[in-house]
Amino acid sequence: MTVNRVGLVVHGGRAEAVAAARTVRAWCAEHGVRCADIDVWQEGARHSAREEVDSAGDPDLIVTLGGDGTFLRGARLAAENDALVLGVDLGRVGFLTEVPAPAVREALDAVREERINIESRMLLTLRASCRLEVPTQMEALLRYGRGPMLPPPRVRSDCTAGSDWGVALDVTALNDVVVEKLSRDRQVSVAVYLAGRLLACYSADALLVATPTGSTAYSFAAGGPVVSPRAEGLVFTPVAPHMVFNRSVVAAPDEPVALRVLQGSGQAAVSIDGQLRGVLSPGDWIGVYAAPRRLKAVRLGPTDFYGRLRERMHLTDAPAALADGDAAPLWPVTTPPPADLAHLALPPVPGDASRTC
Ligand SMILES: NC(=O)c1ccc[n+]([C@@H]2O[C@H](COP(=O)([O-])OP(=O)(O)OC[C@H]3O[C@@H](n4cnc5c(N)ncnc54)[C@H](O)[C@@H]3O)[C@@H](O)[C@H]2O)c1
Ligand SMILES: Nc1ncnc2c1ncn2[C@@H]1O[C@H](COP(=O)(O)OP(=O)(O)OP(=O)(O)O)[C@@H](O)[C@H]1O
Known part of the structure; x- marks a missing residue:
C-alpha cells in the first residue's frame, strides 16, 4: 500500500x-x-x-x-x-x-x-444507559505518573435510537471493557446479560468483556481462557466473584454482553483498554458488543x-514432563501438508522453535 x-x-x-x-x-x-x-x-x-x-x-x-x-x-x-x-x-x-x-x-x-x-x-464498542462521566476529583487520585486521563467517550450522533437502547459511545477497545468496584473494600453487584438474557447477578471485584486479543491480558490474569486472535467472540470473565459460578463465558461475535449495576451496589468504574473512562452509579448499565470497524x-x-504465548508468557513445562523426554517439533516443515490438512492454518515453525522442553 x-x-x-x-x-x-x-x-x-x-x-x-x-x-x-x-x-x-x-x-x-x-x-x-x-x-x-x-x-x-x-x-x-x-x-x-x-x-x-x-x-x-x-x-x-x-x-x-x-x-x-x-x-x-x-x-x-x-x-x-x-x-x-x-x-x-x-x-x-x-x-x-x-x-x-x-x-x-x-x-x-x-x-x-x-x-x-x-x-x-x-474491536469492542459500547452503548450505555447514559453518557459516561468521571468525577473531577478522581483524576487527581489517579495521576500517579500515568499522564493525563483520556476524556469520557463522546456520544455518537450517527446511531441514535430510542432511549430504551441507551446512547452509543464513540469507543473502540482492542483488549477489553472492565466494570470494577470503585471503593477498595466493597464489591460491585452487577447483573450480567448475554444476548439480552440474564445470565446471573454477580458480586465481584470486577467484571470484564474481552476480545480474543484481550484474552491474554486482564481476562487471562483472572483465570479466563486464552483465545486465538483469529477466533471471533466476546469473552466474559468475572474477577474474584463471591459465588460458586466463577467461569468465563465465551459469547458469539453477534451476542452483546450487558452489565447493569444493581440498585444497592456501590459505584463502579468503567475502563477501556486499561484507561478509566467513566463511572457507573446504581441502575446504570453498559452493553458491550463487536464494533462494526476492525x-x-x-x-x-x-x-x-x-509460539509467542509460550515465549512471552514464559510458559514453563512440568518438571516431571521435562524429566520424561523431549518435545520434538510435531510436523515436518519441509513438505507440503497432506490434502486433509491443507485447509488448516499451520504457520511454518520458526528456526528456534525446535527447542525441546
Ligand atoms: N491484573 C491484570 O493483569 C490487569 C489489571 C488491569 C489491567 N490489565 C490489562 O492492562 C491492559 C492495558 O495495558 P497497559 O499496558 O496499558 O497497562 P499495564 O501497564 O498495567 O499493563 C498490563 C500488562 O498486560 C500486558 N498486556 C496488555 N495487553 C495485552 C494483551 N492483549 N495480551 C497480553 N498481555 C497484554 C502488558 O504488557 C502489561 O504487562 C488492559 O486492557 C487490561 O487488560 C491487566
Ligand atoms: N510517551 C510517554 N512519555 C512519558 N511517559 C510515558 C509515555 N508513555 C508511557 N509513559 C509512562 O510509562 C509507564 C508505562 O506505560 P505503559 O504501561 O503504557 O507502557 P507500555 O508501552 O505498555 O510499556 P511496558 O511494556 O513497559 O508496560 C507509565 O507510567 C506511563 O505514564
Missing part, C-alpha cells in the same frame, strides 16, 4: 523508543513521507482519538514505539482513522507488538513495497500466536 502519512506514538519515557522514533523520522524524510508525532501524553487535558488523528493530519499508518500500552494507544487512533498500525517492540512484555526495534527500517520498507499481511482484529494490524509474516 502507498504510505503517505505516518503517525508516531512514542513511549517518551523510554530512551530506546525515542531513538527508534528518530529512525522512523529519518526513513520518512528519505522516502518523502510526511511524519507527525501524535502526542498522546501532552500536558493538560487529553484529546479524543478523532482530535488526535486530526491534529496529526489523518495518518494512514500509525507506528507505535513502546510496549503493549503504547500499542493500545496507537490502535485506538488507527481504528478511528481506518489506518494500519505497526507495533515496534520496546516494552516489558510486548505481547501485541510485532517488530523488534532493530528491524524497524526493514518493516517500513516491507509496508511500502506491500510485502506485508494485514491482520484484521475484532483493527488493521501490519504483519510481516504468518502469525505464530502460540
Whole structure:
C-alpha cells in the first residue's frame, strides 16, 4: 500500500523508543513521507482519538514505539482513522507488538513495497444507559505518573435510537471493557446479560468483556481462557466473584454482553483498554458488543500466536514432563501438508522453535 502519512506514538519515557522514533523520522524524510508525532501524553487535558488523528493530519499508518500500552494507544487512533498500525517492540512484555526495534527500517520498507499481511482484529464498542462521566476529583487520585486521563467517550450522533437502547459511545477497545468496584473494600453487584438474557447477578471485584486479543491480558490474569486472535467472540470473565459460578463465558461475535449495576451496589468504574473512562452509579448499565470497524494490524509474516504465548508468557513445562523426554517439533516443515490438512492454518515453525522442553 502507498504510505503517505505516518503517525508516531512514542513511549517518551523510554530512551530506546525515542531513538527508534528518530529512525522512523529519518526513513520518512528519505522516502518523502510526511511524519507527525501524535502526542498522546501532552500536558493538560487529553484529546479524543478523532482530535488526535486530526491534529496529526489523518495518518494512514500509525507506528507505535513502546510496549503493549503504547500499542493500545496507537490502535485506538488507527481504528478511528481506518489506518494500519505497526507495533515496534520496546516494552516489558510486548505481547501485541510485532517488530523488534532493530528491524524497524526493514518493516517500513516491507509496508511500502506491500510485502506485508494485514491482520484484521475484532474491536469492542459500547452503548450505555447514559453518557459516561468521571468525577473531577478522581483524576487527581489517579495521576500517579500515568499522564493525563483520556476524556469520557463522546456520544455518537450517527446511531441514535430510542432511549430504551441507551446512547452509543464513540469507543473502540482492542483488549477489553472492565466494570470494577470503585471503593477498595466493597464489591460491585452487577447483573450480567448475554444476548439480552440474564445470565446471573454477580458480586465481584470486577467484571470484564474481552476480545480474543484481550484474552491474554486482564481476562487471562483472572483465570479466563486464552483465545486465538483469529477466533471471533466476546469473552466474559468475572474477577474474584463471591459465588460458586466463577467461569468465563465465551459469547458469539453477534451476542452483546450487558452489565447493569444493581440498585444497592456501590459505584463502579468503567475502563477501556486499561484507561478509566467513566463511572457507573446504581441502575446504570453498559452493553458491550463487536464494533462494526476492525483493527488493521501490519504483519510481516504468518502469525505464530502460540509460539509467542509460550515465549512471552514464559510458559514453563512440568518438571516431571521435562524429566520424561523431549518435545520434538510435531510436523515436518519441509513438505507440503497432506490434502486433509491443507485447509488448516499451520504457520511454518520458526528456526528456534525446535527447542525441546
Ligand atoms: N491484573 C491484570 O493483569 C490487569 C489489571 C488491569 C489491567 N490489565 C490489562 O492492562 C491492559 C492495558 O495495558 P497497559 O499496558 O496499558 O497497562 P499495564 O501497564 O498495567 O499493563 C498490563 C500488562 O498486560 C500486558 N498486556 C496488555 N495487553 C495485552 C494483551 N492483549 N495480551 C497480553 N498481555 C497484554 C502488558 O504488557 C502489561 O504487562 C488492559 O486492557 C487490561 O487488560 C491487566
Ligand atoms: N510517551 C510517554 N512519555 C512519558 N511517559 C510515558 C509515555 N508513555 C508511557 N509513559 C509512562 O510509562 C509507564 C508505562 O506505560 P505503559 O504501561 O503504557 O507502557 P507500555 O508501552 O505498555 O510499556 P511496558 O511494556 O513497559 O508496560 C507509565 O507510567 C506511563 O505514564
